Structures are given as C-alpha cells and as structure tokens.
Amino acid sequence: MRKQIEGSRAVAEAVALARPEVICAYPISPQTHIVEALSAIVKSGELEPCEYVNVESEFAAMSVAIGASAAGARSYTATASQGLLFMVEAVYNASGLGLPIVMTVANRAIGAPINIWNDHSDAMSQRDSGWIQLYAQDNQEAVDLHIQAFRLAEAVSLPVMVCMDGFILTHAVEEVELPEQQVVDDFLPPFEPRQVLDPDDPVSIGAMVGPEAFMEVRYLAHRRQMDALELIPEIAGAYGEATGRLRNGLISEYRLEDAEVVVVALGSVLGTLQDTVDALRDNGVRAGVLGITSFRPFPLDAVREAIGHVRTVVVLEKALAVGIGGIVTNNVRTALAGTAIPVRTVIAGLGGRPILQESLARMIETVDDLDELSFLDLRTDLVEREIERTRSSRRSGPTAENLLRDVGAVGDPHGVRTPR
C-alpha cells in the first residue's frame, strides 16, 4: 500500500510485517518513533504473537534479544548513537553467537560534545563487530531492507544492522509503499534455527572457547559474510520480483557509464549527490555517484567493477577516523587496489551539518585540487583560532567550551584562568 508516512512509522510497519516475536525497546533519539509505533502495534493486537519488552538500557535491549533469539524467537530492536555504544559488548556477543537479530540504527553522532543529529559515527564504530550493515538511502529502501534483513540474517546466521540516517530519514514524511502481509509471508519463512534452548534436546550455548577453536569461529564468521555477498543480491532479486522494486542490494550506481569523477557515499546523502550530478552533467561535467548499500560485507568486486574505469574518486564520509581520516575510503581503496585511480576523502555532515548541493558541486568541480583529506564546509575561522591558542598555551580543556572562550562568549577570550 502506498502512503505518505514518516520514515520511522514506515520502518515500524515493515518490521511488524516481518512478524518479530520479541521486540526490545529503549528510547534514544532519533529512533524513538520506531519503537513507539511498534509499541502501539503490539499492544493493539495487530502483531500477534509478539512480546514487547521495555528494558532499562540498550545493553539490556541487546541482551534480551540475545536470549530470545537463542531460544528461537525472531528478535528485533532499534537504537542509535550513545545507545549503540552502550550495548557494544552485547553487539559483539550477538554476532559471535551467530544470532540473527535485526536492529535498526537511526544514525546519529557520538559525543562529546553531545549531539543528537545525524552522521554515521555510531554504525561505523561497529563495522568490525561481525554484524552485516546495510545503509538505506531513502525511506522506501529502509522499509525494503528491513524485510530483507530478517531473511538474510536467518539465512547466514548473523545479525543485521539496518542503518538509516537519523532525522533526515527517520523523521521525514514521504511516499512509501509497504508490501502486503501475504507478500512478506511468502518472501520470509518462519525462523527455524538449527540449535535452540530446548529442554527436549539440551545444548550448551556460549561455552568458553580456547585457542584451539577460536580462530576457526572467527574465520567462519568472515566466510558467512562472504556468503552474504552472494546472497544479498539474490534476496534483493527475490524481493524485487515479489514487490516490483528491484535494487542490487550491494551497491547503487548512478550515471557511472561514462563518468570521469565518481563520488562514493552511503545513506541519504546519495539523493543530494544524484541531484548535484544531474545539474553538473547539464554543464558538461561527467560525474557519477556510487552508493554502498552493503558496507559489511564490503562488496569489493562490485565496487571495482562499477568504478574501476573512472579518472578520479571522492569518498564522501559522514564519519571520521580521528588520527587517519576516512573509513569508507580505506575500503574503496582496497577495492581499487592495483589501479592508479586517486581516491580522496571528504568528511561531511558531522553532527548534522547540512550537506549543501552547492558545496558538493564545488567539491566535484575542483576535485583535482582536493587534498587527500578535507572537510566540507569546515568553519576554518573557529578552528584556526583554537589551533593558534593551543600553539601558545599547552593547557588542556574541553574542546567545544574552549571554542566559546576563544570567541569571547564565555570568560576571558585569551583563555587565561589563574590556577588556584
């Protein structure tokens, strides 16, 4: 059914269509609307049978999902930002145990300074957690990826994170088509794990594994993700047949055929990039966009095939690996290893900084002048002042608050505080 609907609501309805049996909820912006909607769906009896558990922390949310999944129940939760970090120990545990939990991450920055707006720092911090990570570029894709995520997770016995940009997608009302229940039921068979906690057939799950088999468990986790690389397009294909919405599942290509300059990105910024490229092409700039839908597993071959022929590549990243720069960049470089294609990193949109079409156009037009690492629309006046101050004084302090002192908003602008 096609309707104008908020992204969070659409995802909640999509999750409900997948018939999860246990949902664990803990509030954190900007995923709250998802669990609120699911709360109503479960309480009103629309989704039965389903246990909706209001937990006391994200750590508990993932832990409840672990227990439920190990006992054979299809399990779902949602989180973001600090919440994702708070549950990290359990995030790794879920993938280590091979439990096919599906979790929405409504991508949001990580503090300090505390910031509720969108970037990809949260999910990127978990890129090596063993979870599959899928990034939605719009709300329709968020809906479609969630339904596919359950089938994928249960097929490869790995948990799946569906990442959608906080506020930009979660709070945007746009037209979305939700599949009929029968379509989803035909697409997604019931969850039937190989080993569960069953008194009729007792097993010990979660034993302490020593050096004799630990590496094998890790290796198999990697192999499963490699299997997922083949399975994701298959599942996307089957879903496309069932719903008429066919996407590749691993990557999305936009005007790449004759492209000289390609921007690689994840998530909702792809839409802005596509508009930018359309405008530039009207002016004769041969630009294209490559979206990464599956960041884990990373589709090395698909990326190479898609952009291995271009002149230059810019990776637009909504996260920053402090001390080195790009995160996605390293993955793209691995895909392009052996080619001479220069790959530059542009960090953009951190903490919700708007990514403007004109800034992106300028970035593409001046691509050959870009440094290896640059920051889109960085307020250089602010940072230069602070860098200058730290050169003259080595005294430490909270960065955001130091900026305020630098511009004279608080205290002495020269930053001198007499030690007691």
Place this chain on the structure above:
Amino acid sequence: MSAEPIKFYQVGSFAVGNRLLDITERSAQSDPSRPNSINSGHRACQGCGEALGARYALDAAMRATAGDMVAVNATGCLEVFSTPYPETSWQIPWLHSLFGNAPAVATGVAAAMKVKGRETRVVGQAGDGGTVDIGMGALSGMFERNDDVLFICYDNEAYMNTGVQRSGATPPAARTATTQAVGDHPGNVFGQGKDLPRIAMAHEIPYVATATVANLRDLEAKVEKAMQMRGARYIHVLVPCPLGWGSASKDTILLARLAMESGLFPVFEAEYGEVTSVLPVRRRVPVTEYLRLQKRYAHLFHPEPDASTLERLQAMADRNFRRYDIQEVDV
C-alpha cells in the same frame, strides 16, 4: 521455615539421614534418577561452594519443573569451570552470554518461551560480581518488570574467577587482592557493600530468599517453592570459596553454617517485600569462630587480635539477630 519440619535422625553429624525418610520427603539430590543438571568432571576447585550450591539448586528447579527448564549463566567461575569447550557439564539447556547481562538474557529466553506458548521456565545465575555489581542494572530491570525468571546469586563475596578481587558483596575487613591486609585499616572498608536480598525486596517482587550450602535441604525447598511461583524471584546463596577465603576445602559447609549461626549471614524468606520466615540457628556463635578459619581475616588475629574491628563485626552480626529476630532453636 520453608522446609518441612522433619525430625531427622542424626548419624553422628549434622548431615541428614535421607535413607531413613519416606521417599516423598527426600531431597531432590537423594533421588538416584536426579537430573544431574551439572554433572561431575567439571573443573571447580576442591571444596567449591558454588558447584555444590548450583548442583542442588538446579536439580531442585528441574524437579519442580519436571525438567522443562533453561538456565542462563553470567560469566564467572561457574561458567568457566563448567564449559571448557568442547566439553560441558550441563545436562540442561544452558546459555552464557556476558558478565553483566544474565538477568536480561534470561528475560529474553522467558519472552521467547511465552511467545511460543511453551511452559519452559527460566533460571538465571551469576556470582556476586555478576549480580550485585556489573549485572545489577539488568537485575533491577528484570525485577521491576516482574519477568518470569528465578535469578540465583551464588555469593562467595569477591571476584574469585579473576583472582579474588573485592566486589560490592565483600564483607568489611576481608582481605582481597584489591583490599590488601596492609595499612592502618587492613582489608575491605566498613560501611560499603550491597545487601542485594534487601534491594531485591525493595522491588516488592513475589519472592526473595537467602540460603547457604550448609543447609542444602533448605536451599532445595526454597528453589522448589520459587519455581511454584510466577514473576521475578531471587535467591541469594552463600557459597564459601576455599581459594578466595583461604579456608580448608573440608570446611566449606562448616563455614557456611558458622556464617549463619554467627548472624553474619541471615537466612530468611520474603514475599512482596516482607520477611515471611527466618531460619533459626541451632546455637549462636561469636563471629570469631567463623572468622578464625579464614586466612582473609588472618590480620584480625595476628600478630595481635584487632579487638575494635572484631567488635564492629560482632555488632553487625548482633544487628542481624535483632533485625531478623533470629531464634536459637535446638532441633
């Protein structure tokens, strides 16, 4: 008193002469076809109170649920000594996830069983570190939601698995690797530590009980009673640790009994936040009788007796006698 008031025939000790009882009155452990939930061959230390407590508690829970039960375990000694991969001592479905999340994992299992329309019950278990410290948030959440889980804490009063460091359940003056017997106030400080049974009672959950491995029939009865009830239930079992306490392996049960008889570890039951029964002691003993057998308290006796600290510890025991109105009854 939760156990049936049976007059036991003594056989020269305080042990129960089970074979003289009618079969219906015998303990779960005396049943030759008992489930052996945690069977022999595990790697616990000689004289381990936790292995003993877990064995009795889980077999009793198995009997109460006719074997329809799942156990969830926090990280800790019990988890490590029972499952050195690829071996396992567990004859029941058993899940270990993390150190601090066992109550939440148990909630998840219970939710799954409910949603699937199964009667399968859930027992969560952890040591004192996993219960009163790192797992307390999850435990409190499970209590507050009144999830259908029996959570058992095997309290040996420190982090024994990592080498005897202080926990929130370590008693005052006890020497651990992080509360060394040096300085002006050797051992653990006074005035700290969490009384988890009382914290559990404050949640007004259906059932809270304490027990020790000195009175295993009482432990069994409390577990069986707990499994007859629904909602969040909590049993706190004192399990002496020869390694961490510096006691003789043969003294595990003796120490558990002295902990109770001195008043340092009151054994009681509470329902919906109110104490409903308190186990009497056969003879009240001074705390020194209990403390003297443990090297973790050696600094209280050597080179000179630390009279003021011993007095403070005795005062704690006396307060428990008053608070719980513990009776002396020679049965």
